[in-house]
Amino acid sequence: MSSNDEGLTCNGRVTVFTMFGVVFGYATHHLDDRRIGDVGVVGPVTPGVGWPRLWDMARKCGKSAAKDTELAQWILIQATRAFVCGSDRIAQFEQQGWKLEPGGKRVSFEATYANRDHLWTGNLTVEGLTPEQAAEQPTLYRA
Template sequence: MATAEAAKDRGRVTVFSMFGPVFTYASRLVDGRQLAYVGPLTPGVSWRKLWQIADRCCRERDTEAEKARWIVTQANRSFICGSDVVVKLPDADWEMEAGGRQVDIGTWSYQNVLVTGNFAVPVLTEEQIAPKPTAYPHYAD
């Protein structure tokens, strides 16, 4: 595991809910590698929540890279299938704070690296980033 650096870009952003909190998914090519950026938008929710959810949804024996692939799969599922999507933005500014986690995942869902951290997407409203109802709140506790 490496500590993630701050990142800022403009591009496609998928905003989705997972077990209550709202997260965002963006990607970009950096030095020939495709990076998937996934992080929370809901106020008061830290990027560590993603890893806590992955711990609960994956097997105990799964490695950090396998849990990272699970996170990428959930983000990609929302993008492709529209599952739990709050909004898709074809071209929006986004920003991720430094200090999150970066994990090499080989090649998975057309991504090579998962970067998790606290996110900001300035065009989103308070309603869009507020927690959403879920049938499985215990996964996010």
């Protein structure tokens, strides 16, 4: 686990989904020329919501003694669920610009999890989202 002191600007597939009313983006990043998307990138796109809220959700929904790696797995599986199943998906872009702001949290998995070796979280911006798509969504549950 490490802090994300550098931002990241990319162009690629982005899934935008809602979880407990907050809107998040999920993208992938490649660390080498194999371009296998070994890094999952997840962060809130809802204005005024910071990346620690994502980790708070994971803590509230996971087991009380969970370590950061287990919390990161929970976060990644929620994003993967939205991508694969379309659950709570707001938008799916095949080629879209996105930016991960400096700050945030990075976790490396001991073994590949949900096809990713790392999870990087932070505040995310996705080009082309309307204010309505990024706004907090109605929900029955809060975390």
